Amino acid sequence: MNLRVVDQNTITVSFDETTTLEDVDKLFKVFSCGKPVTFTAASIAPEVPIMIPPGLVRQSPYLTHPIFNSCHTEHELLRYIHKLQSKDLSLCHSMIPLGSCTMKLNATTEMMPVTWPSFSDIHPFAPIEQAEGYQEMFNNLGELLCIITGFDSFSLQPNAGAAGEYAGLMVIRAYHKARGDHHRDVCIIPVSAHGTNPASAAMCGMKIVAVGTDAKGNINIEELRKAAEANKENLSALMVTYPSTHGVYEEGIDEICKIIHDNGGQVYMDGANMNAQVGLTSPGWIGADVCHLNLHKTFCIPHGGGGPGMGPIGVKKHLAPFLPSHPVVPTGGIPSPDKVHPLGTISAAPWGSALILPISYTYIAMMGSKGLTDASKIAILNANYMAKRLEDHYPILFRGVNGTVAHEFIVDLRGFKNTAGIEPEDVAKRLMDYGFHGPTMSWPVPGTLMIEPTESESKAELDRFCDALISIREEIALIEKGKADIHNNVLKGAPHPPSLLMADAWTKPYSREYAAFPAPWLRSSKFWPTTGRVDNVYGDRNLICTLLPASQAVEEQAAATA
Structure with missing residues (x-):
């Protein structure tokens, strides 16, 4: 048991949700200096006053949303969590090409040590001699990072x-x-x-x-x-x-x-x-x-x-x-x-956040010098491959002296505002219909998309994303040629959730099938957006509370506890 001595009058001890009454009884024995303890934590618990200042005691209802009292079995909770998970496009579904925010593979082997009690159950201020494994990792990781970066x-x-x-x-x-x-x-x-x-x-x-x-x-x-x-x-x-x-x-x-x-x-x-x-x-x-x-x-x-x-x-x-x-x-x-x-x-x-350091340490140790270097080469190769595939369809904004890019590149969409009324947001939303997360939008240059494929993605996945962008470029061309309405087209209508596609009325000038399945691979695996176009500016400027009104929440809470 670790007690931290602050000064001659003060010691501190940490408690958390895993602390039991038996743990407190052991602490009493420590304080009794070998003398018998005539009481237990359980016996004095009812007499211990709640040492919360009156001004800090909550007077209002809390946890009143139905979700806090609607899941009563593990099955129900599992299904609720999975329902939330299914709303989120992740690397399980497709590449996430966010420029400047590397979304690469987090291998299972790298993640496993985070779950080990020997890492996860140590307090940040535990005596160093009780965390020698952590110290060894800190030192080794620091040395590896020095080698990688050229620092001291x-x-x-x-x-x-x-x-x-x-x-x-x-x-x-x-x-x-x-x-x-x-x-x-x-x-x-x-x-x-x-x-x-x-x-x-x-x-x-x-x-x-x-x-x-x-x-x-x-x-x-x-x-x-x-x-x-x-x-x-x-x-x-x-x-x-x-x-x-x-x-x-x-x-x-x-x-x-x-x-x-x-x-x-x-x-x-x-x-x-x-x-x-x-x-x-x-x-x-x-x-x-x-x-x-x-x-x-x-x-x-x-x-x-x-x-x-x-x-x-x-x-x-x-x-x-x-x-x-x-x-x-x-x-x-x-x-x-x-x-x-x-x-x-x-x-x-x-x-x-020391607990997550084993992930990077494991990654570096498993990759080794050659693996890490190859990862950088492949990340750069992937970005240049995609830029080359897309250059006949979109302007690539910046290139190096040899006509190449680094590990990411910027697609310039600014011209489409004049030729077709299309903004970067329209392209990003339409990518959702193709099953992709949009790239970084309008940063660092307004009116652009910044794409970073990383080294983790296969050529097949890179091609799939490029095919989606090329298909979207063809959709923009239809607007430019006057074959699609500049205000009411498949990009302005994107994304297309099931609630819209399955509604009795369909007033769009394009077909439901074209909206939902613009590429052949979507027939076998389709990620469905759960909502249609969101007015981002309105949402930023107007806070909308999704909780129940206070009076209704109190009534439902009373009914649930009755």
């Missing part, structure tokens, strides 16, 4: 990509302050950088200077040079994504890093696109000083449902003393002769 030290504490960005910038800030450069607070951010970069810089109290890109999607190096020189005395950092979010490798990334260093700044590289770097190049080799990694993307931790995530940061040797630490369990900040202190705490737990 890693912190596993940030538990999200955004937290990694913030931690990386805070390390740079602490470094400058330790050198007496408290005034260095200017952060240069190209418009092609990852979208969360400006927010992270603002949270760190930095002044943001934006620089543009050229026609090929690369950072405008001369504009960046002028910005760096103009802010030379106050330059803190550059935030750069490589490959850029335009889906190209920055041709002058080494020169860009040198410009920043020559003007007294540090280079923060966003690791969101490491899926196109691993085994081929590395942030440390390119010239970055710090980089965060989305382990929940490149390194296979599942990326759905809003988390959990991991965003550890790697740094060069000169930044290692400033890595995050923790007041309960020291984790970072390599000892420095100048007694420099780490930047402080980034996450509540010493090693962030």
